[in-house]
Amino acid sequence: DAGVTQSPTHLIKTRGQQVTLRCSPKSGHDTVSWYQQALGQGPQFIFQYYEEEERQRGNFPDRFSGHQFPNYSSELNVNALLLGDSALYLCASSLVPGLYASYNEQFFGPGTRLTVL
Amino acid sequence: SQKIEQNSEALNIQEGKTATLTCNYTNYSPAYLQWYRQDPGRGPVFLLLIRENEKEKRKERLKVTFDTTLKQSLFHITASQPADSATYLCALVLYSGGGADGLTFGKGTHLIIQP
Numbered sequence: 634d635a636g637v638t639q640s641p642t643h644l645i646k647t648r649g650q651q652v653t654l655r656c657s658p659k660s661g662h663d664t665v666s667w668y669q670q671a672l673g674q675g676p677q678f679i680f681q682y683y684e685e686e687e688r689q690r691g692n693f694p695d696r697f698s699g700h701q702f703p704n705y706s707s708e709l710n711v712n713a714l715l716l717g718d719s720a721l722y723l724c725a726s727s728l729v730p731g732l733y734a735s736y737n738e739q740f741f742g743p744g745t746r747l748t749v750l
Numbered sequence: 751s752q753k754i755e756q757n758s759e760a761l762n763i764q765e766g767k768t769a770t771l772t773c774n775y776t777n778y779s780p781a782y783l784q785w786y787r788q789d790p791g792r793g794p795v796f797l798l799l800i801r802e803n804e805k806e807k808r809k810e811r812l813k814v815t816f817d818t819t820l821k822q823s824l825f826h827i828t829a830s831q832p833a834d835s836a837t838y839l840c841a842l843v844l845y846s847g848g849g850a851d852g853l854t855f856g857k858g859t860h861l862i863i864q865p
Contacts, residue, residue, distance in 0.1 A: 637793070666852050675754075675839055676794065678852030689852055723793050735843045735850035736782055741793030 635660070637742035639724050645748045646714050654709045654745045658726030664734040665707040667699060668723040670744070676723055682707050683731040711747075719749045752777040754856040756840055762862045763830050771825040771859045773840030781850065782843035783816050783823050787836045788858065794839055798825075830863045837861070 638657045646652050658665050664683045668676035678691035682701035696712045705726075711718055721744040727734035755774045763769040773783070782801050786794035800807045800816040800823070807814050813826040827834050837860050841853040 668852070668855075673857070675841075675855030675857045676853070678854065681852055691852055725793075733850060735853055738784075738796040738799065739794075739853065741786075741795070743791075743793050746791075 637724055637726050637740050639722075639742040639745050641745060642743070643746045643748075645750065647750050648714055648716060650714050650749075651710065651712045652714060652747060654711075654722050654724075654747070655706065656709070656724030656726075656742060657706045658724075659728075659740045662726035662728055662740065663705045664727045664730050665701060665705065666725045666727070666734065666739065667707070667709045668725065668741075669693075669718075670721040670723055672720075679709070681734065683734070688731060714749045716749050719747060721746050754778070754840060754842060754854065756838075756856040757859040760860040760862055762864060765830060765832060765863055765865050767830055769827040769830045769834070769861055769863070771838050771840075771861065773823040773825070773856055775821050775842060775856075778821070778842055778844060778854070779818075780842035780854075781845050783814075784841045784843065784853065785812075785814055785823075785825050786839040786841060786855075788839055789836050797838075827861075832863045832865050835861055835863045 666681040667679040670676040681689040685701045701707045723744045724742045725739040729737040784799045785797045788794045815824045837858040839858040840856040844851045
């Protein structure tokens with residue numbers, strides 16, 4: 634079992650550009666959540682996808698959007714990048730689906746390190 | 751305002767001693783509380799989960815307590831080893847419309863176990 638995988642590992646973009654990050658959940662998991670972790674901070678919840686729909690959303694602007702595919706993999710898109718978007722972006726999957734996912738263990742991927750210049 | 755506080759400075763513990771990490775929160779009423787370990791450049795790894803109606807949970811050398819009156823959770827590692835050195839994150843699970851929001855994390859405590 635490969636666990637949660639994310640790509641790419643590292644990414645460098647310039648202000649104003651757009652970026653797409655990808656995540657494949659752990660086998661058998663159908664709920665995917667995305668988190669942003671700035672240096673020295675804890676992860677911050679961006680949103681959660683289940684059954685190809687955004688189910689929960691944290692306090693992030695509309696520049697952050699996502700998608701979930703029928704195979705449960707997910708993408709995080711960030712438009713009009715700002716310097717403050719530089720962070721480690723983490724994807725987590727859960728065996729328990731949907732709205733109850735956070736009540737249980739979350740399996741995190743290794744993250745994508747995004748640097749905005 | 752809502753806040754989660756963990757020892758923001760590094761915690762240095764001698765090998766073999768018990769490490770105790772604190773998670774305090776204000777203006778939250780979490781349903782559950784989870785603890786994760788994070789190594790540099792890696793994603794968090796789940797350690798323990800405790801429910802609001804549970805006082806204590808144990809797993810091998812790990813113990814977590816949850817006091818909803820004090821709004822505090824304590825995380826203990828007994829017989830600590832240098833391999834336990836990492837950042838430990840406390841995460842609250844809040845009720846939301848019948849389900850649960852995403853996890854709300856503290857900043858984490860950097861634990862260093864010295865040989």
